[in-house]
Amino acid sequence: MDIQEWEVKKLRLADLIPWPRNPRKIGREAYERLKERIIARGCKFKCPFCLLSGLKGYREIPTEQVVEKIRQIPRGSMAAIFAPERTSHSGWNEIKAAIRDQSIRDYGSDARLETLEKVDSDSVIMGLEGVSYRLRKSIRKNFTDDFIIEKMKDFCTSGKRLRFGAKISIYYIADLPGEINEDYKEFLDFIRRIESENWSRNLCLVPVLNPLSPKPFTQLRDAVIHPFRNYPAIWENILRGGDNNRRWGVRIKEYKVWGCFERTVDTIVHRGGSEGYQIIGKLNDKLLRQVPADWERQVLVSKEILKVCDKIGLTQEKLLYEYD
Ligand code: SF4
Secondary structure (H helix, E strand, C coil): CCHHHHHHHHHHHHHHCCCCCCCCCCCHHHHHHCEEEECEECCCCCCCCCCHHHHCCCEECCHHHHHHHHHHCCCCCEEEEECCCHHHCCCHHHHHHHHHHCCCEECCCECCHHHHHHCCCCEEEEEEECCCHHHHHHCCCCCCHHHHHHHHHHHHCCCCHHHHCEEEEEEEEECCCCCCHHHHHHHHHHHHHHHHCHHHHHEEEEEEEEECCCCCCCCCCCCCCCCCCCHHHHHHHHHCCHHHCCCCCCEECCCCCCCHHHHHHHHHHHHCHHHHHHHHHHCCHHHHHCCCCCHHHHHHHHHHHHHHHHHCCCCHHHHHCCCC
């Protein structure tokens, strides 16, 4: 197939992408007012832990169509203009201009650190993944603390954020291959630096830690998984001031971190094949919906599940790629 033919096919497929209604449960009135507009599917990047780029090739809705659809949204409405990495849409500047012209309150907020300056809204979500430079480098996100802090400063001190404040959510991945305690010490230093900056008075920081979920077909599919590392406690300690047990001088919002139960179940789903499916199918619904809150109980339940797996040949070595 020559390239021109492929391009035509790509555009036709893109034209067929629907403009879905927002499925989130946000209350009836807000639901009727909120519009979600998907402007691209798939992603141009290939992060080593992310399945998306392997599942769906990148396709974007042509800019003129996006702009036309945005013009149909009533002026002043709330809307989420969404793509997995929307700032890399080839017509992003025109799309942004259309959003501004319609006075739309845009709730789409994903971006990459490199393109933070392309975001107009007061809140942004980005993935840095590694808590230290060494770990970021290992997954091809070679961002130094200096570079990250410079970008965050520019974001917090530009546009209406200077007056109304900024919110930056940063996704991190725990249990990346080769992780050691020093990586978290470096992360503590990173927050200390943010705390010491004047511009951070303007900031609400939301660091979110997601332990590694080994997705098939990704480069990290065979990573060793340590479900019994107590990441919820490690993260809580850091976000509540570190070892000195004080509060940070920068506003920090906390989110729950997966414990060993969620990680065990997740690994069985990804690595257990049809036997794993049988095990998950037998787990009590109530257990799946109400994960035990305390760590000790989670460890007990998770180890019981691993014992059952072991009996049908899904050994810890097969699931976690190491023995406990
Ligand atoms: S993590 Fe984000 S930027 Fe990376 S491939 Fe997935 S969607 Fe794209």
